[in-house]
Amino acid sequence: MSSLNLDKKMITSCRLIARNIAQDVQDMIDKHTTTSVERATLRMLGVDGVDPFDVPYVNVVINHITKTCQLSLGVSYYMAHAIKDTKMSPQEIAEEISKGHLDLSKYTKLGPTNLSVLNPYFESILQKIDESTHKRDHWLSETKEKTTPLKYVIVATGNIYEDIKQAVSAAELGADVIAVIRSTGQSLLDFVPYGATTEGFGGTFATQENFRLMRKALDDVSKKLGRYVRLVNYASGLCMPEIATMGAIERLDMMLNDSLYGIIFRDINMKRTFIDQYFSRLLSAYAKITINTGEDNYLTTSDAFEHAHTVLASQFINEQFAKLAMMEEKYMGLGHAFEIDPTIENSFLYELSQALMAREIFPDAPLKYMPPTKHMTGDIFMGTIQNALFNIATVTSKQSIHLLGMMTEAIHTPFVSDRALALNNANYIEKAFKDFGNEITFKKDGIIQKRADETLKNAFELLQTIQKEGMFETLKMGRFAGISRTETGGKGLDGVIEKDQYYVNPVLDALVRRLEVKR
């Protein structure tokens, strides 16, 4: 039942156009691999750890192949040959390469080989992921499903052990989801740091050990509270597929993972990002990890009132990319935000309209709604009220993932008390407005209905333009967030490799096959 009286035909058209846009890019994706996809593949074959210089073994192997072999054949090609030849495991092979005792280039000319020697290695990792997934499923089935939005807060101390204290406190005060913000700059690192870390800026490094430590702490507090507390990190940046792999193994529940964000906001090459997001999403779809997309960021750069339609257009595109990676809608946490200038008259009506519009257009997606940030000034008292209005819009429009605003946004990364006050604010409104959304209808052709109608129309027109131009040209024109990117610009292009006709990746094939079976 639509309270906004949206044009259903137009919504269907938007989906069809977005499908064409995404399919066009998918054709490019299918012809390429990247250094990070190959490193993630190695991790799926059980390679872990770092050499004496702290370089991850997966980087050691891929660098070796890049220099002396042909990565266009895929790391799996070389690993299959090496296992047969040396009778060692992928981990041992990686260590031998690191010591300079093994040169894979001798396998380049041998041609295709039977890949089944790889099966036991990646099947054991897939089994680990299955165990994680079952554990989560079991835990969730034992607790009552929440009917109000999941309250999501961030921790960002830079030190995983401090993060744990803050996360536990937040969970006890009602947080349902804990996100560990990454250290600034990690998205541009072309390797994943290793081990527990205590030094980061504006956040904590995403490492497999940090994932494990935080998951353990949240499991403990989940037991105490009798409800499952979810953990979030970032499968984004140059190591997107690797971090997705680590997250799947360590039972993260959500991953920030956007098909466009890295291109626009981190100046990562567009081919690299599209190829990497495909592998990441396949894996997340398999591990039942909810992805969070980053459309909210458009509105911190562009004006939230004038550019609301760019968010919607991008959500349609992100949805189709996720579908191409065989992800079910219930794992597509499409993003949007409450960022309209509070000095605009009726700003709350426009916000509510846009939030309801997203809810109605993507009924099965666990929408992620982001709080005001751009117009938070440092006036914590005013900020509390801005967050309260945001919370009302969230609960009324039945968003799924509710990222709580902090009154000290624009001042510092949250103190333990900032988070507590934000949770109190949200807890109060969650209760007070619980069924408000079910009780209200909107005036036909009133401000709220008109705003939604107009935003949908503008998104439709933008999608038509994108289809005509193609995705790459669209990004060059700066149609999202007013930032222009080129096909050959940005970081990480040197890690994009056209696949050889004999390219193999049994891990990717297995993921696709298993997802097809699930369907």
Next chain:
Amino acid sequence: MSNKVIRPYGDTENDGKIQLSFSLPTPHGPLGDEAAKALAIKMGVFDPQVVSSSALSDEFSFYIVYGTTTHLVDLDSLTVETLEHESMSKDEIETFIEMHFSEPLVFVGASTGTDAHTVGIDAIMNMKGYAGHYGLERYKGIKAYNLGGSVDNEVLLEKALELNADVILISQTVTQKDVHVQNLTKFIELLEAEQLRDKFIVIIGGARINQGLAKELGYDAGFGPRKYAFDVASFAVQSLYKKERKIKR
């Protein structure tokens, strides 16, 4: 006549009323409340009242305290680092440029180091600006290049030289553990090493930036919160005029 020696004002002159809020790493309870009071007294707060306290977890508790500060401030004893320039509106700046300069002024800006936040540099440079104040891109007589976030100091300098910049703007949002100070220091060192410090007007901005810090680090100016494109441009055009850069002869 206003008083030069002052105290906070609640509802009566010189009542000294202030509020504090903080958390303590101790469980919520009578002992925690006492600790909060004791802390307030040490801070010079007379007769503190814990008006609210609550548990944040088993280990942490939160306090809101009202009280009376025993301290006074003598306004005459204070000095404020301010910029010596006239604040002009966008129209006035455009007229000033047209009157005094022979060619467009080039501004190159970025959020530098590992800082990926562009909200600050966007507020000053982008067409739209912030809070109703247009950004530098919209100024007649100014060519503004916003390089975005996570720009290396070396890349910023390279671009500034390539574009023949008159003014370099640097924004810093992430300030945890003073990472911004280290990064800003490196840029000045880089300019000095290349003997290019005098070639540009270099301005920094961000939530925790002020004129005092800018001076200390060797920058021409620093702008904190609630400063807009016209503040930055007013300072920059007047500085360039004083330096006789690109001025009409």
